[in-house]
Amino acid sequence: MSAIVILCVACGKEHGMKGEPSSGPTVNAKLVSIANAATLPSAIVIPNDQADDGQWTRPAKDYASTRYSKLAQINAANVGALRVAFTFSLGVNRGQEAAPLVVNNTMYVVTSYPNFVYALDLTKPGAPAKWTFKPAPMAAAQGVACCDVVNRGVVFADGKIILNTLDGETIAVDANTGKSVWRTQVTNINLGESLTMAPLVVKNKVYVGVSGSEFGIRGRLTALNLSNGAVVWRAFHTGPDSDVLIGSRFKPYYPAERGTDLGVKTWPGDAWKIGGGGVCGWISYDPSLNLIYYGTANPGPWNADQRPGDNKWTAGIFARDADTGEAVWFVSTSPHDLFDYDSVNELVLLDIPIGGQLRKVLVRPERNGFLYVIDRQTGQILSADAFGPITSYTGFDLKAGRPIPNPAKHPGTGKIVREICPAAPGMKDWQPSAFSPRTGFLYIPHQLLCMDEENVEANYIAGTPYVGMTAKMYAAPQEGGYRGEFLAWDIVNRRPAWQIEEDLPVWSGALVTAGDVAFYGTMEGWFKAVDARSGKLLWQFKCGSGIIGQPTTYRGPDGKQYVAVLAGVGGWAGAIVAGGLDARDSSAALGFVNAVKDLPDKTTKGGILYVFALP
Amino acid sequence: MYSHFRSIALAAMTLWLAQSDVVTPISGQTSSVLTPADAPLRVCADPNNLPFSNDRGQGFENRIAELVARDLHKKLEYTWWAQRRGFVRNTLKAGSCDVIVGVPTGLGMVLPTVPYYRSTYVFVTRQDRRINVRSFDDPILRRLRIGVQLIGDDGTNSPPAHALSNRGIISNVKGYTVYGDYAEESPPSRIIDAVARGEVDVAIAWGPMAGYWAKRSPVALKLAGVQPQIDLPFLPFVFDIGMGVRRGDTTFRASLQSVLTRRRADIQRILSEYGVPQIEPYAPAENSTS
Numbered sequence: 001m002s003a004i005v006i007l008c009v010a011c012g013k014e015h016g017m018k019g020e021p022s023s024g025p026t027v028n029a030k031l032v033s034i035a036n037a038a039t040l041p042s043a044i045v046i047p048n049d050q051a052d053d054g055q056w057t058r059p060a061k062d063y064a065s066t067r068y069s070k071l072a073q074i075n076a077a078n079v080g081a082l083r084v085a086f087t088f089s090l091g092v093n094r095g096q097e098a099a100p101l102v103v104n105n106t107m108y109v110v111t112s113y114p115n116f117v118y119a120l121d122l123t124k125p126g127a128p129a130k131w132t133f134k135p136a137p138m139a140a141a142q143g144v145a146c147c148d149v150v151n152r153g154v155v156f157a158d159g160k161i162i163l164n165t166l167d168g169e170t171i172a173v174d175a176n177t178g179k180s181v182w183r184t185q186v187t188n189i190n191l192g193e194s195l196t197m198a199p200l201v202v203k204n205k206v207y208v209g210v211s212g213s214e215f216g217i218r219g220r221l222t223a224l225n226l227s228n229g230a231v232v233w234r235a236f237h238t239g240p241d242s243d244v245l246i247g248s249r250f251k252p253y254y255p256a257e258r259g260t261d262l263g264v265k266t267w268p269g270d271a272w273k274i275g276g277g278g279v280c281g282w283i284s285y286d287p288s289l290n291l292i293y294y295g296t297a298n299p300g301p302w303n304a305d306q307r308p309g310d311n312k313w314t315a316g317i318f319a320r321d322a323d324t325g326e327a328v329w330f331v332s333t334s335p336h337d338l339f340d341y342d343s344v345n346e347l348v349l350l351d352i353p354i355g356g357q358l359r360k361v362l363v364r365p366e367r368n369g370f371l372y373v374i375d376r377q378t379g380q381i382l383s384a385d386a387f388g389p390i391t392s393y394t395g396f397d398l399k400a401g402r403p404i405p406n407p408a409k410h411p412g413t414g415k416i417v418r419e420i421c422p423a424a425p426g427m428k429d430w431q432p433s434a435f436s437p438r439t440g441f442l443y444i445p446h447q448l449l450c451m452d453e454e455n456v457e458a459n460y461i462a463g464t465p466y467v468g469m470t471a472k473m474y475a476a477p478q479e480g481g482y483r484g485e486f487l488a489w490d491i492v493n494r495r496p497a498w499q500i501e502e503d504l505p506v507w508s509g510a511l512v513t514a515g516d517v518a519f520y521g522t523m524e525g526w527f528k529a530v531d532a533r534s535g536k537l538l539w540q541f542k543c544g545s546g547i548i549g550q551p552t553t554y555r556g557p558d559g560k561q562y563v564a565v566l567a568g569v570g571g572w573a574g575a576i577v578a579g580g581l582d583a584r585d586s587s588a589a590l591g592f593v594n595a596v597k598d599l600p601d602k603t604t605k606g607g608i609l610y611v612f613a614l615p
Numbered sequence: 616m617y618s619h620f621r622s623i624a625l626a627a628m629t630l631w632l633a634q635s636d637v638v639t640p641i642s643g644q645t646s647s648v649l650t651p652a653d654a655p656l657r658v659c660a661d662p663n664n665l666p667f668s669n670d671r672g673q674g675f676e677n678r679i680a681e682l683v684a685r686d687l688h689k690k691l692e693y694t695w696w697a698q699r700r701g702f703v704r705n706t707l708k709a710g711s712c713d714v715i716v717g718v719p720t721g722l723g724m725v726l727p728t729v730p731y732y733r734s735t736y737v738f739v740t741r742q743d744r745r746i747n748v749r750s751f752d753d754p755i756l757r758r759l760r761i762g763v764q765l766i767g768d769d770g771t772n773s774p775p776a777h778a779l780s781n782r783g784i785i786s787n788v789k790g791y792t793v794y795g796d797y798a799e800e801s802p803p804s805r806i807i808d809a810v811a812r813g814e815v816d817v818a819i820a821w822g823p824m825a826g827y828w829a830k831r832s833p834v835a836l837k838l839a840g841v842q843p844q845i846d847l848p849f850l851p852f853v854f855d856i857g858m859g860v861r862r863g864d865t866t867f868r869a870s871l872q873s874v875l876t877r878r879r880a881d882i883q884r885i886l887s888e889y890g891v892p893q894i895e896p897y898a899p900a901e902n903s904t905s
Contacts, residue, residue: 140697140797142705190797216765216792268785274765274792301765301792303772305780415848458721458854461766462698462793462803463667464821465719465854466773579704585723 042440054555095570131178209279281344367426509550521547545606
């Protein structure tokens with residue numbers, strides 16, 4: 001066992017390795033600790049904060065991606081009385097990752113493949129369906145989806161529901177009638193591209209990514225015209241600057257990101273043409289800076305030794321002009337990624353007190369295990385703290401703005417590498433966190449898994465046999481055997497406020513409200529409400545299938561507050577149940593099956609909307 | 616696991632090893648079906664991957680499937696699915712078909728039959744270029760433009776891609792995804808076109824695919840099996856190919872194996888018609904079934 005592992009065992013709950021060595025700009029130490037008395041609001045401000053109309057029009061709730069609701073009818077004192085108001089069967093039994101939206105007293109729900117959209121009339125008892133939209137995606141799309149056939153949600157804008165389908169179409173559906181207004185083919189399944197992310201709409205643009213970095217795609221973000229679906233621009237994540245939309249406005253903070261055509265030069269030969277770097281996660285928007293922020297997925301499909309270099313612009317965070325797509329800065333979170341640490345997680349935009357003034361930052365609980373606080377104007381990393389046990393890196397170099405690789409964990413052909421932490425899904429994957437300005441805490445649903453790269457297995461793709469190293473994931477040994485955690489992270493004090501241990505990975509999104517209640521679901525199917533200040537369990541309800549969806553809350557036509565969530569286990573973590581994978585095949589779902597072998601004993605497939613309210 | 620490692624190694628290195636040592640059927644599996652005599656032979660296959668199979672029945676696996684169906688007096692039916700990640704899960708394991716005609720016998724997801732051929736990765740060059748390359752250790756590989764195929768899995772790739780990077784041969788390597796563009800005919804074959812067109816000097820590709828497309832190339836191409844056959848510590852370029860059935864379907868496997876034995880000569884004729892490069896197995900003579 002290496003010294004690194006011992007270090008992490010020792011740090012245990014303290015989640016050590018706080019950005020050391022912090023030889024660089026010592027902004028680290030300047031984060032001012034604010035007295036955070038139990039009932040006072042935190043000193044953190046949500047930018048562009050607006051009155052809460054009681055609706056939920058996009059998965060992340062606001063452009064800052066806080067998933068925070070100002071509704072407070074349901075609070076820590078009364079949440080224990082929460083009960084089911086109505087349910088709705090989705091008719092699809094694969095992993096349900098989407099967020100139920102509520103607009104104009106109508107709830108909009110999108111399912112995993114085949115991507116049905118239901119509009120439910122909240123003004124009528126039992127919320128019957130007003131219409132159902134069936135986009136009929138190509139069945140072959142299931143064969144290119146890497147990690148279950150999920151959909152991460154639809155968005156409402158301009159009277160339309162904007163939907164991404166697994167086979168790569170973006171579709172605008174009239175929110176009143178359920179008729180399609182326009183359809184645009186954005187990605188191509190014949191090239192291994194799929195589409196699972198939720199689009200974001202800013203002004204008259206719809207931003208759409210692409211999934212499939214495992215298949216040799218060329219990642220990009222596409223902006224469509226909200227009115228007619230026409231492609232306005234494409235920003236690629238590999239290749240020459242002109243394709244990446246890098247020009248005179250590009251001012252990355254770190255020298256390693258500066259230079260001409262790095263999207264070509266940081267790859268051998270023309271490997272950049274199939275270099276991956278998709279967008280399967282989240283996009284945030286700052287109206288005052290007019291910048292969008294999003295992350296790029298892993299490089300591919302080379303084994304890492306065959307692609308020396310940083311492999312730009314994969315596995316990092318872009319800031320771009322919302323109108324033109326021009327790149328403004330880039331931060332590389334996992335340069336020359338070895339472990340599938342896609343940089344696709346959510347980016348929570350906050351204004352936080354540093355050195356006596358509010359600083360515009362974005363907070364990113366990153367797949368690689370570090371919680372980044374980044375100046376969202378400049379791309380400077382202000383702090384990067386481990387929020388779980390990390391062995392793949394030995395620390396964080398703030399001066400260079402990147403984690404310090406651990407050569408002992410470098411995978412290679414025929415080489416057995418044990419205890420790589422976090423495992424390939426990272427310390428946290430797509431499942432979005434929530435932030436409450438009342439507590440100053442970021443509520444992070446995540447997993448605590450490590451992996452061994454050890455199995456040598458024959459495989460066969462398109463008539464081509466090969467033997468490869470395969471990953472086997474398991475509970476992080478540093479954490480006493482539990483595989484997931486719901487963590488409240490104190491942003492200002494840069495430490496965990498509290499955490500709730502969960503047996504299985506916490507693969508659902510989080511929701512937090514002004515009633516000081518945080519909600520999340522477990523893969524066993526428990527939907528939980530906890531005290532946002534203390535983490536105390538206040539209420540729970542056992543749903544019909546494991547929960548990997550994003551809970552939302554809204555004010556109904558009757559003036560009451562409701563909480564909605566989809567149950568339906570699946571996703572990468574739940575593929576063993578949703579995809580019927582073989583529990584004996586430890587490398588199935590890229591090694592995830594080994595970590596959740598017991599899941600089939602704990603839940604079964606499903607697809608159900610649950611909506612809760614007080615009596 | 617060491618034991619797993621060893622079992623795969625044995626499967627790759629010895630031909631007629633009893634497969635029951637490698638994959639043990641688990642009791643309690645429900646898939647052990649006794650196929651009724653009038654039930655069709657249900658084959659899982661890729662509709663667009665010559666020379667192996669296509670939905671027009673033009674591949675050698677189509678031909679072998681027809682042969683087996685005839686021998687067993689069964690009607691032949693196909694379930695078509697692109698042979699990508701999820702192929703086994705969505706076809707064989709979903710129960711919509713019962714046999715995959717070609718799988719490496721070390722594939723853990725299925726119960727394999729004994730192999731019916733052994734092939735190798737090959738160097739593919741143009742005849743007129745007179746390039747003689749046989750080994751990954753040939754210094755000429757540092758000067759040539761080399762095409763290799765890439766698989767998608769993180770950390771895993773086609774064996775030649777690993778062999779080259781292990782030797783530091785990187786900047787002169789061009790990658791072709793094995794998936795290719797599925798809207799085109801037989802997408803993995805683009806790498807062979809690339810040699811013919813002079814886009815690369817040498818391609819390193821799986822023998823059956825290379826052999827078939829080389830025969831149809833407008834310019835004469837040359838194939839040579841790669842050396843070594845297994846790169847240390849364990850990177851094989853030679854694979855035994857058999858049929859794959861569901862784990863637990865031992866009776867069905869036995870009937871397929873008897874066809875493979877009975878029709879060995881016919882199968883060999885089909886393979887040679889399609890230009891599948893075969894190499895002699897290392898096996899004690901008394902174990903040979905020929």
